[in-house]
Amino acid sequence: MASDGQKMSFTKGAIEFRMVELNRIVADPEHPRRQFDEVALKRLADSIASFGLIQPVLVQPADAEGYHRLIVGARRVRAAQLAGASEIPVLVRSCEPGEALEVQVFENLGQGVRQALTPREMAHALKRIARGFGSPEEAAEHFGQPATWLEQKTAPANLSPKVEALLDAGQITSCATAVQLDKLAQKNEAKLDALVSQLEAGEKLPRRVLDSVLVAEGVKRNKKGTQPPPESEAAPSAEASVEPSPSALAPVTHVVTQRPRVRADKVRVVAQLLGLDAGDEELVLDRLIDEFLALKGEASTPF
Secondary structure, three states: OOOHHHHHHHHHOOEEEEEEEHHHEEOOOOOOOOOOOHHHHHHHHHHHHHHOOOOOEEEOOOOOOOOEEEEEOHHHHHHHHHOOOOEEEEEEEOOOHHHHHHHHHHHHHOOOOOOOOOHHHHHHHHHHHHOOOOOHHHHHHHOOOOHHHHHHHHHHHOOOHHHHHHHHOOOOOOHHHHHHHHHHHHHOHHHHHHHHHOOOOOOOOOHHHHHHHHHHOOOOOOOOOOOOOOHHHHOOOOHHHOOOOHHHOOOOOOOOOOOOOOOHHHHHHHHHHHOOOOOOHHHHHHHHHHHHHHHOOOOOOOO
């Protein structure tokens, strides 16, 4: 672990910005990153080929042979190589050997430095960029993605005023849910109005109620065991509540098993990264699935 003196040397040391040839930057053999996602590297390389390296990497001052040891930016260096860049922007800053690992870990933890745009913010930004192209296909190709990806990512920027109001009021917290509600409004606006009218000001839409309505209207695919009961079963009459005779009881033919709960500390971490309420585990899981599908460019979304 770095001492207080070492930390002061890093935070108070001089910083120099310059362009450095890629073949003059060498990897840190002690860097904790060992695996690189080739698909993600290719996307980053495409971005660098189009716009150059936007964020400089951090390197040590040159040694006697003129080589800079990399501190932070291993992915950016590899992607720049893939993009065919000959030199990249760097920040030159002295870092003690015992301190470099801490810098690398804190940089990858994020600590609020690299917090991603929210899905809604990203949707509006992508929509503005897409306007500059002749077609959605051309805009999607600019990002190295299929048109279905662009349609999915910009959907939160095309919500109806009613659904936007629910999102702004915090009565729904997921953009994926907002998009589903918007589809419900297009199919059956009266159903959405009836759903919202039952809520008090500031009250959130119950997830199970919402899922049942979305499944019943064909907006959301049914998951095993979540099909809403028929109307005759949903509100049993007084006669139906009478105790049945022993002969009328059907034998139990299956055992319902409950899936194991995810560790609460993991849910809290993921919820914090996604900007969600850690108390709604189903919402966190649903949003996490959406983010994974978007990352993989999956066209068939669970809407």
